Amino acid sequence: xDDQLKNGEHTGTSRRSFLKKSSxxxxxxxxxxxxxxxAEKGIDEQIASAIETMPLNVTIxxxxxxxxxxxxxxxxxxLRERLHxxxxxxxxxxxxxxxxxxxxxxxRVNSCLTLALTTEGRNVTTIEGLADGDNLHPMQEAFLEHxxxxxxxxxxxxxxxxxxxxxxxxxxxxxxxxxxxxxNICRCGAYSNIxxxxxxxxxxxxxx
Amino acid sequence: MxxxxxxxxxxxxxxxxxxxxxxTAMFLAGGTNLxxxxxSGVTSPERLVDINNVPLATIEETKTGLRIGALAKxxxxxxxxxxxxxxxxxxxxxxxxxxxxxxxxATVGGNMMQRTRCHYFYDSALPCNKRNPGSGxxxxxxxxxxxxxxxxxxxxxxxxxSDMCVALTALDAVITVAGPKGERKxxxxxxHRLPGDTxxxxxxxxxxxxxxxxxxxxxxxxxxxxxxxxxxxxxxxxALVSVGAAMQIxxxxxxxxxxxxxxxxHKPWRLKEAEAWLKGKPATEENFRKAAGMAMTNxxxxxxxxxxxxxxxxxxxxALKTAAGQV
Numbered sequence: 001x002d003d004q005l006k007n008g009e010h011t012g013t014s015r016r017s018f019l020k021k022s023s024x025x026x027x028x029x030x031x032x033x034x035x036x037x038x039a040e041k042g043i044d045e046q047i048a049s050a051i052e053t054m055p056l057n058v059t060i061x062x063x064x065x066x067x068x069x070x071x072x073x074x075x076x077x078x079l080r081e082r083l084h085x086x087x088x089x090x091x092x093x094x095x096x097x098x099x100x101x102x103x104x105x106x107x108r109v110n111s112c113l114t115l116a117l118t119t120e121g122r123n124v125t126t127i128e129g130l131a132d133g134d135n136l137h138p139m140q141e142a143f144l145e146h147x148x149x150x151x152x153x154x155x156x157x158x159x160x161x162x163x164x165x166x167x168x169x170x171x172x173x174x175x176x177x178x179x180x181x182x183x184n185i186c187r188c189g190a191y192s193n194i195x196x197x198x199x200x201x202x203x204x205x206x207x208x
Numbered sequence: 209m210x211x212x213x214x215x216x217x218x219x220x221x222x223x224x225x226x227x228x229x230x231x232t233a234m235f236l237a238g239g240t241n242l243x244x245x246x247x248s249g250v251t252s253p254e255r256l257v258d259i260n261n262v263p264l265a266t267i268e269e270t271k272t273g274l275r276i277g278a279l280a281k282x283x284x285x286x287x288x289x290x291x292x293x294x295x296x297x298x299x300x301x302x303x304x305x306x307x308x309x310x311x312x313x314a315t316v317g318g319n320m321m322q323r324t325r326c327h328y329f330y331d332s333a334l335p336c337n338k339r340n341p342g343s344g345x346x347x348x349x350x351x352x353x354x355x356x357x358x359x360x361x362x363x364x365x366x367x368x369x370s371d372m373c374v375a376l377t378a379l380d381a382v383i384t385v386a387g388p389k390g391e392r393k394x395x396x397x398x399x400h401r402l403p404g405d406t407x408x409x410x411x412x413x414x415x416x417x418x419x420x421x422x423x424x425x426x427x428x429x430x431x432x433x434x435x436x437x438x439x440x441x442x443x444x445x446x447a448l449v450s451v452g453a454a455m456q457i458x459x460x461x462x463x464x465x466x467x468x469x470x471x472x473x474h475k476p477w478r479l480k481e482a483e484a485w486l487k488g489k490p491a492t493e494e495n496f497r498k499a500a501g502m503a504m505t506n507x508x509x510x511x512x513x514x515x516x517x518x519x520x521x522x523x524x525x526x527a528l529k530t531a532a533g534q535v
Contacts, residue, residue, distance in 0.1 A: 054214060071214035071256065074243070094244050095310060107283075107312040113243045114313070115236070117214055118260055161309065168308070182443035183307020 058119045060085070061129030069116055076100045076111035079126060087127040087156050091185075098184035101157035102126050108164040110183075127156035130163070138206040139163050142197035150188035158184045162198045163208050171202040210252045218261045220386055220418055227416050228388060230255040235418060237279060238313040240306070241322040249332050250323075250339055264420060265315075267291065273425040278317030278418075282372065283308070285316060295424055297454045300435035301375035307444050317419035320373060320383070320399065323410060324366035324474075325446055327351065337363045338407040345407075353512040354448065357520065358473040364407030365510055368400055368475050369446050371437060377476035378452045378468035381424045387417035396422070400475030407474070428464060429454035434531035437470070438523055447471035449520045451527035455491065462486050462495075467503070467528075472520060479503040479524070491532045493525065500524035 053068035060083065069078060076093075079085045079102070091099030093112045100112040103125040130137040139159050142148070149155040161184045165171050170180035177198050178191070186194065201208060213230075217223045227233050233255035236242060245251040264277040267288050274290055285291055286302035306314065323329065328336045328346035335344035347355055347365050355365040373396075381396040400411045413419070432455040439445040450470035456463040465486045467479040482499040489495045500521035507517055529535050 071212055072209045072246075094247065095240055098307065098309060101309055108309050109313050110240070110309045113240050113310075115214075115239060115243060115256075115258075117216070118236070118239070118258055120216070164308070170308070179443050180308050183309045 054117060056117055056120055058116070058122055058124060060124045061126060071115065071117055073116045074112055075102065075104075075114040075116045075119055075124065078116040079111065079124075085126050085128050089153055089156055091154065091157075096185070097154070097157075098161060099154050099157040101160045101184065103160060103164065106164075106167075108161050125160075127160060130159065137163070138201050138204065138208060139166075139197070142201045142204075143194070146193045146197040146200060147190070148194045148197040149186070149190050154184060154186045154188075158186065158194055162194070162201075165198060166202050166208045171198055174199060209246050210249075212246075212253055213255045214258060215255065216258045216261060218263075220259075220262055220264065220420065223257055223259050223262055223418055224386060224388060224416065226255075226257045227418070233257055235259050237315040237318040238281070239318075240310050240314045241318065245323065248330055250330060259418070264317075270423070273423055275421050275423050276316055277421050279315045282306070282311040282314045282316070282319060285372075286311065294426060294430055295375070295379055296430055297378060297433040297435055297452050298372070298375040298424070300433065301371040301450075301452055304435055304437040304450070305371035316372070316422060319370055320376075320419060320422075321411070321413075322368075322370055325369045326355070326366040329366060338366060338403070338410075341406075341408050348510065351512060352510040354446070354471070355510050355513050356473050357507040357509060357513060357516045358477050359402040360474065360508070360510070361403045361405065361407070363405055364403035364474065366403070366407065366474060367471055368410070368473070369471075370476065371435070371447065371450060371470055373400070373476040374450055374452045374468045374470040375435060376422060376424070377478050378454060378466040379424050379427070379429075380466075381422050383422050384420045385413060385417045386420050387414060391420065396476075397478055403474045410474075427454075427466075428456040429466060432457055432531045432533065434527050436523055436527040436530065438519060449516055449523045451523045453524075453527040453531040455528070455531050457491050457532060460490055462489055462491050467499075467524065469503075469520065469524070472507075472516065481505075482524075491528075491534075493529060493534065496525045496528040496532075497521075499528075 053070055055068055057066050076090055079088050088102055089099040091097035095110045095113040100110055101108050102111045104119055105122050139162050165180045171177050174195050177195050215226050217226050232253050234253040236256040236258045264279040266277045267280055268275050269290055276285055282302050286299045292299050326347055328334045329338050334346045337345050345364055356367050376396050383394045383399055384391055401409055435452050437447050437450040439447055447470045452468045454466045465483050467483055469477040482503040485502055486499045504521050509517055
């Protein structure tokens, strides 16, 4: 999305002015149904307002962010493409792998299926917000200690999910951990070490 | 994803009003299915009405049962003490579905509204009467391992993917919906449809109506319940076959019983004939096996899913045995 906007700026043509100036034929070729219907009625202002950005105020890792985004931007894309918090990973982008797991108001969710606008007024925590300055979070330490990863791509999601797994009270046995970590896929197959890391943190009793 | 306009509402009245303004508008709750369908180009609403801030997430005891607000999250319902005490089958079914992350997002109403996971439905390059009426059904004669053995038509053999709905069907839940003309109630078994000639209609919700709540009447079945889900991996997969079983057992005899299946039809599949036959009989494996056979009377294979003709009755028997405490 941002790329398209930037490209528009580079050519000196904003989306709004493009829509206002373009002929109906161009609009038919390039724009969605709403725009076509509206353009047929000649109400350009309404076209523009229908697809333009909306304000979003959300606290991310303790920092208040005020941005304008298109409604179709997911929380994952907002984090990565707009705020450059690239610790949260895009795996499947369909809610099947868990690489994009973040906390919204303390609950673990798939940020790829969360439209960013639905987080208005909420608190989002990403992997970047887990450590206390230079001191790693106990779960991060445990993943290092137990080799809870190989390639590392699923790791931010695994760690964010693992923290909630303990907070929710679902880390009492290795079997329970496996069930409650089922939303995080690891193609390298580091599962046994991930379970060890979580059990270690749970049994260590440190606050997560 | 196609562009769309977005409006956030805070009351059911404003939600219903916002919906009426745009023909292709859709309600957005947890978004776990809708956002995915929009990414895949299966669904392209021109307006989303975000109902997440509408106060409909309460779970409360009424005189006759429990009332669960349509926006209660799947996790909240599964872990609710009243639900676990009165309707453990519902909690078990919810925990068998999706992942913890998705259950934190998904709502009760959205779970009812979720669409089939048939690959032909999701892939817009392939024919699908549900996605594109009249284009044909790729699954008939195609890759149909996951598909229906009950109630399919020559237009569609897709199955409904929900676990929660299997439990709510078994528990005789009643849905309350609100629309421009006011509220109405829909018995759970009448909510979802069989495909017939109009597989594009998953359920009987009318355009512009909003699911408000689901009521579950108290019963005597909470001591013996089990939700058994058979799938391709141990967790986080859709059901090949699932069975929700709940019984009241008195002196070894079945005083009351409810049975419903998932993964076998276009709607959660209640086994009322088998229930009626089991009532009053001893809770034995032999009787469970006979009831399971009865439940399979009209089952039909599509080829790739022939294994379900064996798996389904075996799953019924295992679910009943476990519910009865015989495993």
